[in-house]
Amino acid sequence: MNAGDIARFADVGRAAVSNWRRRHDDFPQPVGGTASSPLFSLSEVTAWLRGNGKSFEVSLGDLVWQRMRTAVDDLRLGELVGQVGVFLLFLHRDPEGWREHGSRALSGDLRIWPSPGGDDSRSPLDGRDAPSLAALVAAATADLPDAPRLRLDPTLLRLVVRLAREHGPLGAFEFLCARYVEAHSRQLSVTRDDVAALMTRLAGDGTVLDPACGVGTLLLGAGTPLGQELSEPNALLTAVRLLLRGTSARIVAGDSLREDGLAGVLADAVLCDPPFNERAWGYDELTGDPRWEYGLPPRSEPELAWVQHCLAHVRPGGLVAILMPSAAASRRPGKRIRGNLLRAGALRAVVSLAPGGPDLWLLRRPAGERPPSQVLMVDAGEDLSIVEPAWHAFIADPEAEPAGDSRTVRIIDLLDDEVDLAPGRHRPPQGGMDFARDFTAVLDRFREASAALPQVPPALETLTERQELPTTTVGELVKAGLVTILAAPSKMAADSGPIPVLTADDVAAGLPPSGGTVLDPALVMTRPGDIVTTALGTVRVITESFPDSGADSGAALGPQLTLYRVDRDRLDPYFLAGFLRSADSSRVHSSSSRLDVRRARVPVLPVTEQRRYGAAFRELTAMEDRLRETAALGETLIRLGFDGLVDGHLRPCGQGG
Template sequence: MEESQEITVNAGDIARFADVGRAAVSNWRRRHDDFPQPIGGTASSPLFSLSEVTAWLRGNGKSFEVSLGDLVWQRMRTAVDDLRLGELVGQVGVFLLSLHRDPESWREHGPRVLSGDRRIWPSPVGDGSRSSGDRDAPSLATLVAATTADLPRAPDLRPHDPALLRLVSRLARENGPLDAFEFLCARYVEVHSRQLSVTRDDVAALMTRLAGGGAVLDPACGVGTLLLGANTPLGQELSETNALLTAVRLLLRGAPARIVAGDSLREDGLAGALADAVLCDPPFNERAWGYDELTGDSRWEYGLPPRSEPELAWVQHCLAHVRPGGLVAILMPAAAASRRPGKRIRGNLLRAGALRAVISLGPGGPDLWLLRRPAGERPPSQVLMVDAGEDLSVVEPAWRAFTADPEAELTGDSRTVRIIDLLDDEVDLATGRHRPQQGGMDFARDFTAALDRFREASAALPKSPPELETLTERQELPTTTVGELVKAGLVTILAAPSKLTADSGPVPVLTAEDAAAGTPPSGGTVPDPALVMVGPGDIVTTVLGAVRVVADSVAEAGAALGPQLTLYRVDPERLDPHFLAGFLRSADSSRVHSSSSRLDVRRARVPVLPVAEQRRYGEAFRELAAMEDRLRETAALGETLIRLGFDGLADGHLRPCGQGG
């Protein structure tokens, strides 16, 4: 790309930079004849000149900010189409890695290397000549020569865009090469979210903790998510582009990484390598996995995987790459625990003592299977089953207790199941099929307590609705906007840090989930001047539209505002917080039912009323919110009571009233 080529943006980019919804951009184009015309793209997805859009927005008094990282990203998206975007991200990654490894040389020679002379790129005919003024400046090829030696493939560094490299080097100076590359990788994953399967951050963190230290291998590593915490990472990835991205991410962290590109099942690029742990999030339901070619493969120690069960091929591939006694943590589709074609292999894994735990991560899966490669010891007689759902914190304590003593009594939704009881005609490992049978006294206590809580919560519901007067004609009230309230000093808007310094610590953190559910702070972090501390009467909103007035008990706990939350602090002498919260929630509800994709809070309209009248409205809003909380609590209690009722009738702990005997 020539340096003079315009950086382009689409309507979504403009909306993101201007902090408005896409509908607002469409309105600008329709209502303003002087809005910049498209310079590329298609009729349904036009592209605009970033410089022209910036000038128009600022000329019309609209806020428009493009960070240095976004400027780099937009220039990259202008340089190539989305199909080749990963290649360019990889090339930029190699460049950042060269900066990371030799920053002193870069500081000395960088201005000349980035002088705009195309000869900084390797010439197709090997022309390495340069002007006398650049006699001491290394070429880009020289800067990355050592870098490419340990990458899965050396990228073809051909694009002629010194301006891009100047922007990248600035981004690396300001944020560091690692953070700069992580930003670009995140943008790449966002653009290709439908093609790339990335392991959930919390699940990846759990699997990394379970693996412990040492060498960790991932045979389907994608963009490297499961290897980022490894001391000695090894990986293979089918896509050459993604293998390169993984290698750069790991090498920028200083890890002695070995990443190869290729099909792990058909062409094992790490054959013979044994790791201390193997982590894997394999592709699900991939029928063309090599069944016909791999029939006699030595990895199928527990049986030839059926053509329809590729995940069981990945399980055995992982076991072949872990040391005796080493851990395999692999994500599996929930159906793999019970599908009939795989029962023989599931049974063999249990008999050999290889499969140690099946952990459900929520309805519909995936499940997490934990295995150990047998090391000659006596096979265990129990297997661990955990219904973790969304609460992954229960997994590690249950796993530690089970590995320390397989006969130990477990609590909550964790239990051990005798392997002999599973080796029937189905070998069904679905955790829901093996809930622990409670004793009669325990069940009676739990059922009675659930029934009492449900009745108590239900009894409060008829008293909940506030008294509201129905008007025959709509009441018209004078209004203002939240933006005007901010200008008048009645409201202060504070946003939480995008990321906390630590995920645990002595400072309570109000999370987005807490705010949505109305529960006490469940997070934690360490003291930090950047934290936003919530106070009584503060209004907290989430990106998904939940609006809540902070209770005194939360404020007294000294809670900090968690990521993805925004706080609105009012002057209580002039503005009632419940009044404002009610109208903010109503504005967001209207957005949900309209074509707008985002609420511009500053434009939300609020009636202009005396404080006394505000408080009357505020009390009604508060009672409606309290009613909603009680309904939510009652529904949850009802679900528990219903589950216990079904289980009790089915297993003989309950019977219908009036039955004799």
């Protein structure tokens, strides 16, 4: 097990595990892995956690996963996950065969898989001639290509059977696949769930092909899935995931560009999340390949090879939805192919999914119709809900101007020396009345915020020599009962609900609660005068209550926040908050990454003097908030000013007309 597994078992952050290793000499030593990613013994870690009074929970799924991690090295882990998947597919398809023969096979000393070249199709069970477990599994999974013939540990199989009873074969396998992807996150690139769902909806219910299917994410919602994957273990995982869902699948292993295992196959739609920036994609071997209908992809543009490979596998008029690095929309070596895709009417839309990429290119294989004159540009950002309506409206009427953060651009305007398809460069101009209203409103708010800025900072006296004051620590204040420290629960029951939740982002920006949850006795409710700190060191004093929350008072403290409640008769909260903010964070962070001020030093002063300090700290904080608001409004005003001058909605004062 790695540090992430330990953190998950103990319900702490990774930083806490690192801190245990540094501070506790008896913490278990690594038993494998590397210096940067060590692996530990599950039994040793659980014994250490139990011996140190730390609560933890090891689920049945984690027991199965840890046994698999110790059975083979990481390079063969995918093979083992696939092998377990084959066994789960057998349990799913032939539960009676397992109950009649399989369980008894595990009780004896029988090989689970036949030896290479051996014939174990018949083996004695309880003195009778009966099919072996290997034969039963092989018969139930005959449609799987190249099912692995490795020996499985009977103890592991018993655990897998228990996991399948608890979660079903599909649920058990999805759990193991998720752990496999997490353990190989640097080698496996998995499409984001929301992006995969969007692409699946765009593809529809017909035959869907993914030529770089990975572990099958883009094929799970397909009516008739077809796929190819370079990695044989991952191809097997994809096949098992689909078959466990009752979907007939054809998945082949191999390099799609060099050895097209689905040559000649035309699908209704092709979905693809290809490997980015892979220079060794076969340029030298594939120079004369007939797939390059729109031009030979430059060696540095493998993504354009994948685009043309996908177009070669879709029927005329069929959709290709392919994820591309944002730079592929504007890199100079690819401009010729981009231009040819536009001229032929193959490239229909470019969707920016997030700042920095990836982009989603939507293409249609030309079917002999007149090429369109427009291409759709969508700047979706994080709001993927705008993509489908914009796409369907564009397909229905390519000449109509779409609403929202979308626009159509004339193809002839793109066929310049750059052929730049980046949606951000073609952002739609704001409407005249909307722009005028927005610009005027921001200008008025900026002037109002600027006028509210104090002319001078709080009155502070400069001393010729540094003032030495007696100090104590927050830890001592806690012992004396002047301060109570409360931490938010690590998990909450819901993301929305009637109880307002103060989040870390709210504290950092000085905003009211933006989250929500349901009433729970474990919640920590804020009160006016409480001090709240974030893991990054932001410090705020709560100034208002929320009587409509349904609780006794305040808002619920969100995850990753810590609250300090003071005896206000003896300690001023603004005084303490000011010194907490200035505490040396390099010396006062705990293993949980929350700001731990127990060792921070605070002057010992009468409460009347504390309040003078607190008032100054409060004025500085208010000034900081006003400056932040004014700066944000100023940035918006500047952006609107540039946009308005460029788009023609503004002009410099002094011109006639």
